[in-house]
Amino acid sequence: MRNRSLYASLVSLFCFVVLMIVTPAIPQSQEYHNFADHRKFFGITNALNVISNFPFLVIGLVGLVLCYHGNYFRLSLQGEIWGWTCFYVGVAAVAVGSSYYHLKPDDARLVWDRLPMTVAFTSIIAIFIIERIDERKGTVSIIPLLLAGIISIVYWRFFDDLRPYALVQFVPCIAIPIMAILLPPMYTHSTYWLWAAGFYLLAKVLEATDEVIYGWTHHIVSGHTLKHLAAAMVPVFLTFMLAKRNVEPERQNLLKTWRVSWMKFREGNFNIGSYSYSGVAVVET
Structure with a gap:
């Protein structure tokens, strides 16, 4: 089993190196910072894109409290506690980092928007390994996965290349729904993972149609503001899942x-x- 894990790690590393060699660098487009809604309310620049991050703070803090309050989430494994703690810390930090970025969007501030998101993404992968594959391997993978996410941000910032960050962001989007469907769960209410994945996909669509939605709504709300609200539904559904689930007797x-x-x-x-x-x-x- 240990050799199999080693082989899998080596194959993954080899595929990553080949991908970095055969694909061109992806620089950060400066058009990314040009959001449709620039309106100022209550003295806040880009107000709705800033304020719409507030739900991340609420659900992140609620999740952290419930992780440690009377075992409300029934987290029976130590790795689960660490994994979900990292996830909710990342979610709460998204509110701070994304708000800071949207006050004055540029590459330097974008680091603090993306960093907490990578913490949440990589924590989810570790949690899934704990629940669906092996508790020990998942627990051990928490720190390496977090470091991989942080390194992807540092690499982008110093080399203006988004390829490692893109892998960290999009691999969980593909892997988690597939794993949720194919791997037997430890707990009930597995469909909540699919709801969460669906809302994340919706968030990416809203992000890509920022200006279009701003025009459709007659400049009431932009796609990026709605993207924040849709993305916040991801931890909301996962929190509902944790509150409702029980150990699955028949995996x-x-x-x-x-x-x-x-x-x-x-x-x-x-x-x-x-x-x-x-x-x-x-x-x-």
């Missing part, structure tokens, strides 16, 4: 659960009143 991946549900539906045995989906009981009305 069965979502793909198999969906297949069983579909077979029951086709056979006419799908009982809406009593069937529970991923641990969420459906109540008859």
Whole structure:
């Protein structure tokens, strides 16, 4: 098992090196800092893009409190506590870093916007390894993954190359939904991971259509402001998941659960009143 992990790490490192060799550098476009909504309210420059970060602070602090308050989240593994602590610290820090950046957008301030996001991304990967693959490996991976995220930001800042940061940001977006569907969960309510991934995807779409949405809404709200609100729903759904979940007695991946549900539906045995989906009981009305 240890050799297999070593081989996997070496293969991943080799793929990364090859990717860095065969792909061109991706410099930070200065157009990125030109957001659609520049309005000033209450003496705050770019006010809505700044204020819309407030939900990150709220959910980050709530999550941190609940991690340590009477074991409300029922975190039974030490690695889970560390992983979720890093995640909620990252989420709360996003509010500070992103607000600081949007007050006067430039590359120097963008570092403090992206740094807490990488902490949240990499923490989630470690948590997933703990829950779905191996507790010890996931716990050990927390610090290396955090360092990888920080190094990707430092590399971008010094070499003006976004490739490592892009990997840190987008690999979890692909890996987590796939792992959530294919790997058997330790806990119930696994579908909340997919809801979180869906809202993150929505946030990226809103970010890409910043100016378009600003025009559609007749300059009421921009896509980037809505992007912050959609992205804040990611930790909200994960917090709901932690509050509701229990240990899964029968570890069965979502793909198999969906297949069983579909077979029951086709056979006419799908009982809406009593069937529970991923641990969420459906109540008859």
